[in-house]
Amino acid sequence: MLRVGIDVGGTFTDLFAWDEEVKGPASVRTAKVLSTPGDPVIGFMNALSKAGIKPSEIGTIIHGTTIGTNALIERKYPEPALITTSGFRDTIEIGRQRRKNLYDPYQIKPRPLINRSRRFTVTEKLGSDGSTVKPLDREEARKVAEHIASQGIKNIAIAFVNSYVSGSHEQEMREIILKAIPDARVALSSETRPKIRELGRFVTTAIRAALFPVVSDYFTRLEERLRETGSKAPIFIVKSNGGMMRSNTAKERPEELIESGPAGGVAAGAFLSNLLNIKDMIVTDVGGTSFEAALMENGRGLVTDEYELEWEMPIITPMLDIRSIGAGGGSIAWIDKGGSLRVGPQSAGADPGPACYGRGGTLPTVTDANLVLGRLNQTLSGKFKLDYDAAVNAIRTVADPLGLSVLDCAEGIIEIVCENMAGAIRMVSTDRGRDPRDQTLIAFGGAGGLHAYKVAEAAGISKILVPPFAGVACAFGATTMDVRHDLEATFYAPVEDLDSTELTNAFTKLEHDCRELLRNDGILPNQITFERNALMRYIGQSYEVATPVPNGDLDDSIVADVAAAFHREHKREYGVSSEDFPVAFVTLRLTGYGQVAKPDASDLEAALGAGDENSITSAKNQRKVYFGGQHYTVDVFDPAHLSAGQEIQGPAIIEQPDSEIVLPINAKAQVDQYGNIIITNQGKAVANGKTLVSTKEEVL
Template identity: 80%
Template sequence: MLQVGIDVGGTFTDLFAWDEQATGTNRVRTAKVLTTPNDPVIGFMNAFSSAGIDPSEISTIIHGTTIGTNALLERKYPEPALVTTAGFRDTLEIGRQRRRYLYDPYQVKSRPLISRSQRFTVSEKLGADGKTVKPLDREEAIRVAEHIASLGVKNIAIAFINSYVSGRHEQEMRDIILERIPDARIALSSETRPKIRELGRFVTTATRAALFPVVSDYFTRLEDCLAEAGSTAKLFIVKSNGGMMRSSTAKERPEELIASGPAGGVAAGAFLSNLLNTQNMIVTDVGGTSFEACLMENGRGLITDEYEFEWEMPIIAPMLDIRSIGAGGGSIAWIDQGGSLRVGPQSAGADPGPACYGRGGSRPTVTDANLVLGRLNQTLSGKFQLDYDAAVAAISTLAEPLGLSVLDCAEGIIEIVCENMAGAIRMVSTDRGRDPRDQTLVAFGGAGGLHAYRVAEAAGINRILIPPFAGVACAFGAATMEVRHDLEATFYAPVKGLSPSELTLAFTKLEKECHELLENDGIKPEKITLERNALMRYIGQSYEVATPVPNGELNTSILDEIAIAFHEVHEREYGVSSESFGVAFVTLRVTGYGQIVRTESIDLEAVMGASNQINALSVKDHRKVYFGGKHYKVEVHDHTLLCNGQQINGPAIIEQADSEIVLPLNALAQIDKYGNIIITNEEQVNQNGSYVTTTEEGVL
């Protein structure tokens, strides 16, 4: 039986399948097909056909999707209603009253997730201690519920002030609504994410309510389509925290899917980190629409608690700290009002796609530039024929007004998009106090290898790793994931004077809830692993850092150890710490893990590893490629014929099944036994007397 990972991106739908019962190279099947934006289910099923997979052969499917993200960004969802405490109707719109652009008098705020006409208030108030200050006004609540019913709204968010302490007023309001709208889908902030700071809690609850119908409809149609095709596979969905959950759970917790797609790439990075014992990585993914970057430490991606998908719209569920920008193969190049060349964030997407796709696109894109420069196979690795002349014509529309040749304009496009990508890398490294020079850049995505060397150079990274499955990395990563749930609760208490038993009791409650979620997703109790963390801060600070907490019964000495650990984490994150200030707990978090798929059975060396026959010939062709204002005749290597220990000097091209790797001048690639390509700067290596520097003998 097959375990299958499928990632539906903005341009391509990728598939990676592992067959435990097959032998040799037959154990792996991959596919990359065009995404079908109008109905992603069609592209999803097309991937099976392309890989030659009968759905009845599949035991487990793990699916990464951007369905929730796209719905939010495009505001394409049945608009929900929001019921909140009197006086807080406009919290979603007011935000934190920060200006995104300090000196821009014409800036416009993003449209709130729920318009003002759909936001309602009722009189109620709980104190910060959970005691009732003002009971819920039932008559007013009934009038609000009846009004919502008259609007025909079925997805509703309820977010009362201070309900992070107690959800009893929200539950009372829910009961009143259900009496009038029995089939309503209702999100309570006290159940969605019971944390202090109302903006994040309100936005996250509104997100859940908005996505209820979108996500439920999509997964239900997908489940029905799979069943009709004869599949009995368990369907899991990739979560923003780097784990997965059953599709039935995802329908109830859709706000946890915001970074579902790129999270698969981080899981692939975790697999490689464990395989190669490489601890510090920056995982990047270049697709058709976007570029994502995430820093990994000790084999895991860093987590953020304040992810903003738009300005002043924080999602406060724990998520991988993935920075995404509009920079991919389909990113459109254009000239701004000042006459400067720009690239992205607009994208040609899958439809119509880059000009060279011949599907109606006419604007110049990054893919067009790579084709014109000779860096891209004109058959896109055998998938379909690219139109070289159309790419030239598209780039000419920029080259002429800029006074550049088509080739120099195309190279300028690549330089700009690579600098943009390097900027995203700095956001996850230097912005969090990590030195890029200590990291290995892991390049994923169909376009990752095309730009990896130049991006690493711009970001100051000296080592690049490109695995054999780079073109379908998010799908591969999905196939290696484990079920994961993060549960949180506000627990504000200074460490000094805190009762350890009180803290233990609060963690135990979260652990019980986490166990229930994992068991509902099919994890046996004995297979569950739990971890504790606390979001802590110095008393008087506004924001927290996640600090590890030991499992089991806590005591006073352990509390002292937790405080010491907090100082260490604070020092790492911000460069300073001080034992002169008191330390407080703010939020408790329990993370639960459970393995469904058998990742230990995936033997990359057996099915994708490089040959040990050093005499094997990997050069399949030669190609004219433009680098730095000159044409070079370069060797094109077939990745499947590379040898363990083989070295390739740039300029050169390495073709994989789903991606292409560009080695400019001074790049040196080495192949390991797993088929991974490790790229370094040859001049740096030569300083140690190891290799000869690149000459220009290949210049045409």
């Protein structure tokens, strides 16, 4: 049976499938088709058809999707109601009263997720210890419920100010809501993410309520379509934390899908880290709409609790620290008011797409620039024929006002977008105290190999790795995932006053709840493992550092060891620590894994690995490519005909099935046994005997 990973992006829908019963190249199927933003189910089914996969052949589906993120950013969801404590109606709009741009007097805050007319308050108050200060005013609550019912609202968020310590009032409010609206979908902050600080908890709960109908409708339609075509396979959804969950669970926890697609790339990075023993890496993914970067240490992606959907909209569910910017193949080049060339964040997307797609687009994009420069195959690796003349005309709209030739303008577009991508790499590395020069750049995405060398050069990274599945990496990564759930609970206690028995009991409760989630996802008891962390801080600090906690019963000596570990983690994260300041536990986090079967190294080598010494190692053809102000005739290689250990000196092109790798003049590449292309910077220009065929004045 096939284990199928499908990632729906803004421009392309990618597929990677393993046949668990077959060995060798025949075990792998891939596909890349244009996404269908109007109905992603169509693009999903098109990918299966393009790969020649019958739904009845599928054993498991793992699906990464941006449907939740897109709905939130575009505010395309049935607007929910929010019920909160009297006096806190405007919390999600006021935020933390910070400024995104300190000296910009004209900045405008993003539109709130829920408009004020749909935010309601009731009288209630719990103390910070869970005691009742003011009981819920049931008559007031009943009137609010009836008013919401009269407006036809069916998805509702309930977020009371101190419900992180007890959900009793929220549960009482839900009962009143369900009496008035029996078919309502209700999200409680005490169940969504019971953590101290109300803004993040309120926003995260509002997101759950907003996405209930969006995610449920999409997954239900997808399930029905697959059943109609003969599939009985369970559908798992990629989560923002780098794991996956069943589609039925995802319908109840849609806020955990915000970085669903890019998380597949981090999973692919973890697979490569384990396979090649690369400890520190930066995983990048260049798609049609965006560029994502994530730092990985010891084969694991770093997790953040400070993700913001937009300014002052924190989502407090644990998520991989993935930075996304509007820089991809469809990113549009434009001229700002100062007369400077800019690229992105606007994108041509899948419809109409870049001008060279011939689908009605006229604006110049990064893909158009790569085509004009000769760096992109004019058939897009056999997918469809690109319109070279349309690309030239599009680039000319910005080249002429700048007084540049089309070629020089196109090269400028590539330089700018690569510098933008390098900026995202700095955000995930230097912003967290890591030096990018110590990392290996892993290049994923259909356009990843096109820009990998220039991006690495701009970021100061000397080693690049492009795997054979780079063009469908997020879909590949999805097939290597385990089921994963992260549960949290507020547990504020200074270390010196801590009762270790209470700490053990708190983790035991989280383990019980996590087992239930894993069981609902079809995981057997012998497949379950747990990992504990405590979010801790020096007393008086505002934010916490995640610190490992051993499994099992805890005693005072173990707690002392955890406190010592906190000092080490704090120093690693911020460069300083001090045992003179008292330490406190703030939040407990339990990660539960459901181990599932996945491909191993031998499978990868047999299916995608490089050939032996008898492989055809010569170039399949040549192409004219523009580098640094002049044209070169460069060799174009087919990776299927490269042998392990073979070296390629730039300038050259390697055409993978779903992406291309550009090797500029001073780049050198080597092929390993798994078919990975490892690129290094030679530090000086080596033309490799290429013949100069024209100058920039001669063409365009």
